[in-house]
Amino acid sequence: MLFWSAKARAPSIVMAVALAQFLTLLVCVPHASSRLLGSSFGLPIFDIFNVTAPVTFDYIVVGAGTAGIPVAVRLAEAGSTVALIEAGSLHYLGNGNFSQVPLYASAFQHTYAGSLINPIVDWNLTTTPQAGLHRLYPQGKAVGGTSTRSHQAFTFAPKSSYQEWADAVDDQSYSWNNFHPHLIKPINFTAPSSHRFPNSTARFPPHWRGHTSGPLQLTFGNYAWPWASWVKKALTGLGFEENSDGFVGGSLHGVGYQLSTLDATSFTKETSDSSYLNGLGINNQNLVVYANALVTRILFDASKTASGVEFDYGGLQLKMACRKEVIVSAGAFRSPQLLMLSGIGPRAILEQHGIRVVSDLAGVGQNLGDQVCAGISRRVSIPTTAELQWNAEAAVQALRDYGSSPPRGPYTTYAGDLLAFEKLPQIYRRKLPTSIRNSLDLLDADRPELEFVAFSAYGGPQPGFLGSPDGHNWATLAVALSSPFSRGNVTITSARAQDNPLVNPAWMNDPRDAQMALQGFRRLQDILSSTLLQPVLVGHESFPPASVLKTDAQVLEFVKTYANPLFQASGTAKMGRKDDPMAVIDSKARVFGINNVRVVDASSLPVLLPGHIQGTIYGLAEKIADDIIHTDKKTARPRPYSTTDVIPEQVPMGRHD
Numbered sequence: 001m002l003f004w005s006a007k008a009r010a011p012s013i014v015m016a017v018a019l020a021q022f023l024t025l026l027v028c029v030p031h032a033s034s035r036l037l038g039s040s041f042g043l044p045i046f047d048i049f050n051v052t053a054p055v056t057f058d059y060i061v062v063g064a065g066t067a068g069i070p071v072a073v074r075l076a077e078a079g080s081t082v083a084l085i086e087a088g089s090l091h092y093l094g095n096g097n098f099s100q101v102p103l104y105a106s107a108f109q110h111t112y113a114g115s116l117i118n119p120i121v122d123w124n125l126t127t128t129p130q131a132g133l134h135r136l137y138p139q140g141k142a143v144g145g146t147s148t149r150s151h152q153a154f155t156f157a158p159k160s161s162y163q164e165w166a167d168a169v170d171d172q173s174y175s176w177n178n179f180h181p182h183l184i185k186p187i188n189f190t191a192p193s194s195h196r197f198p199n200s201t202a203r204f205p206p207h208w209r210g211h212t213s214g215p216l217q218l219t220f221g222n223y224a225w226p227w228a229s230w231v232k233k234a235l236t237g238l239g240f241e242e243n244s245d246g247f248v249g250g251s252l253h254g255v256g257y258q259l260s261t262l263d264a265t266s267f268t269k270e271t272s273d274s275s276y277l278n279g280l281g282i283n284n285q286n287l288v289v290y291a292n293a294l295v296t297r298i299l300f301d302a303s304k305t306a307s308g309v310e311f312d313y314g315g316l317q318l319k320m321a322c323r324k325e326v327i328v329s330a331g332a333f334r335s336p337q338l339l340m341l342s343g344i345g346p347r348a349i350l351e352q353h354g355i356r357v358v359s360d361l362a363g364v365g366q367n368l369g370d371q372v373c374a375g376i377s378r379r380v381s382i383p384t385t386a387e388l389q390w391n392a393e394a395a396v397q398a399l400r401d402y403g404s405s406p407p408r409g410p411y412t413t414y415a416g417d418l419l420a421f422e423k424l425p426q427i428y429r430r431k432l433p434t435s436i437r438n439s440l441d442l443l444d445a446d447r448p449e450l451e452f453v454a455f456s457a458y459g460g461p462q463p464g465f466l467g468s469p470d471g472h473n474w475a476t477l478a479v480a481l482s483s484p485f486s487r488g489n490v491t492i493t494s495a496r497a498q499d500n501p502l503v504n505p506a507w508m509n510d511p512r513d514a515q516m517a518l519q520g521f522r523r524l525q526d527i528l529s530s531t532l533l534q535p536v537l538v539g540h541e542s543f544p545p546a547s548v549l550k551t552d553a554q555v556l557e558f559v560k561t562y563a564n565p566l567f568q569a570s571g572t573a574k575m576g577r578k579d580d581p582m583a584v585i586d587s588k589a590r591v592f593g594i595n596n597v598r599v600v601d602a603s604s605l606p607v608l609l610p611g612h613i614q615g616t617i618y619g620l621a622e623k624i625a626d627d628i629i630h631t632d633k634k635t636a637r638p639r640p641y642s643t644t645d646v647i648p649e650q651v652p653m654g655r656h657d
């Protein structure tokens, strides 16, 4: 489809490709089985392109994000009719090419008050004050969801985390071996190309070569930032092993280049819409996408069975009905919000807002897990993103490289292209109180406690995003707590979906995390002082200045004030056993206490996974879709739309009174 394949290219190329595609479309239309441009999108009031579109769907999926699109696409493939309802629109319209060019991934994402934000493709959510500060927490509001905001890192958690998951939900289908087929089903892998520098070899599981059957393209950038190579050399010198599997083999320990969700031809960011929707779903007539539609409530009949949803479409309050299920994939903050607005959640909160209780579930909105990081920026003598911001010649060359075939150079990769994971080494561990050491010792051997990210840009507060406040090259090394103990929560501030939920990440609320952050930061300082990095560090200028990081109290103060999330929020409608009072969904993602509602997204995760969670979310979406399809034999039979799909006696579309 012309619109969906629009990529960030030089305008002339775009126009030429567009013209060719348009001509092809014109030639093909009379015989085509595919739909007309735009027909994949529904108008909930009327649909002039597809007048036979049913008002009642088998499934309604709420949220066209990282999980929602794969679930909707797979169900439609299996023959069910699916309405995919998304509050946002197309990120190409709202965010230009900032959601496409890999280097731009962190555009409009600073978390400090006063940062540049883009209200069109983001929910503009502000957390409750953390250490006295309100923080912005980016979340995608677009077809593609937060995959359009992501920094493209693709990892799987260590094997023990999936085992912990399987044990927590009493379902061994989540063990590494059993879950693995679903985790890799999305993947279409391309090995790194020869355009990377020779000293930046990227590792990946050898058997992934040729694994191209999935819709989601993964590869490595056609460039490695010099800072990444220097940090890798330093970490290796300090005893880090290289992670030989690119962080997707079931172990995160070690250092390596970031495997990324990247289109291996255009070197644009791969998202759930560019992969699943554009690649698979767009021509499937069973799937209709309703954009700009904010679901405000799930509707239930007298037997607490979901019958459809109510939504806000440009101010109109509309309803849509489903025959089978409502699948909530609205993300870690908005899935619990929607459940609460629909009467599913902690009784006291619902009653406080005058919401009728349908299922009193204490765990809705609780158990919010997230990783938190802090870094040090230093002036460096090697090229960083500052070159693209301040050096016209370098910027023009980088654009030329990106426009060449194949694209190469710094625009093909994210600025944080090197990751490393470890347990806190003994020398720092010994400084922790015994009780904290004991807690850490309970973590599995393959579960990392720290993650490092080498970022070729300035990391201090600044309104821009490309990387340098002063024209000098700056680089950052950040450390994150991979296995924090703190848990926050999400709640509602009103009975209206239009109001953002209240998010309290509770970063470092657990004293164990504060002590771990202190020792992790000391480890970070020591890495930056290593002789192996000295050749590229310039002077002593840094953010924060060394003078404010002398005592432990100063470090803790800095970390608490400047810590950022790694944006891996999860667990707010967690999966669990029926006898777990905080569990919201069972191991098939079905919400307890009601019928025909599932939650499939980051909020479903029962365990805070180390590393980056999008890979697991795609895998979970595949797994639950597979479960649904296999337990519902009828939906497994392909069936095109027909006018008989219109069931007038069910809740009609249109203005509701």
Ligand SMILES: Cc1cc2nc3c(=O)[nH]c(=O)nc-3n(C[C@H](O)[C@H](O)[C@H](O)COP(=O)(O)OP(=O)(O)OC[C@H]3O[C@@H](n4cnc5c(N)ncnc54)[C@H](O)[C@@H]3O)c2cc1C
Pocket: 062, 063, 064, 065, 066, 067, 068, 085, 086, 087, 088, 109, 137, 138, 139, 140, 141, 142, 143, 144, 145, 146, 147, 149, 150, 151, 152, 153, 154, 155, 293, 294, 295, 296, 329, 330, 331, 332, 334, 335, 338, 497, 566, 567, 568, 569, 600, 601, 602, 603, 612, 613, 614, 615, 617
């Ligand atoms: C800045 C940033 C960078 C990140 N980088 C990485 C990374 O490099 N690697 C990684 O693994 N992870 C990364 N993550 C995390 C990852 O992107 C998320 O965990 C993941 O995308 C969440 O997927 P989801 O399906 O749960 O939610 P989402 O992808 O957010 O999807 C939810 C969708 O539901 C829609 N929606 C919400 N409420 C409603 C409603 N009431 N009605 C209709 N629609 C609604 C939203 O608009 C959205 O489109 C990053 C996150 C952020 C914020």
